[in-house]
Amino acid sequence: AQRSVTTRSRLPFETHPSRSERQQPLSTDGQGYLANLADNIEAIQLGMGEDLLEYARDAVAPDAKVLSATEYRWLARRLTEALSDALRVADSRGQRLPDPEEVTADA
Secondary structure (H helix, E strand, O other): OOOOOOOEEOOOOOOOOOOOOOOOEEEOOOOOOHHHHHHHHHHHHHHHHHHHHHHHHHHHHOOOOOOOHHHHHHHHHHHHHHHHHHHHHHHHHHOOOOHHHHHHHHH
């Protein structure tokens, strides 16, 4: 018999930047509108992070034009945001993985 699996995901964005608990739990079976929306937002965030990383690599290449302190600060802020997004996605996806002990017990 196939059983329904409910996972606890996190919405892929900060809901209140001044609070330490920024991610809202989302209970889902991995399907449906909210789960698909969260997956799409995560994909966009990771894609934007890849684009930003490419820009950063070009900006610090030996033959690159020297940026101003303001431009480097902007880049550092965007890289920090992208890293935060990537860590949030990794945490959310890691929480969706089945517990190896439960998988062994079900087998």
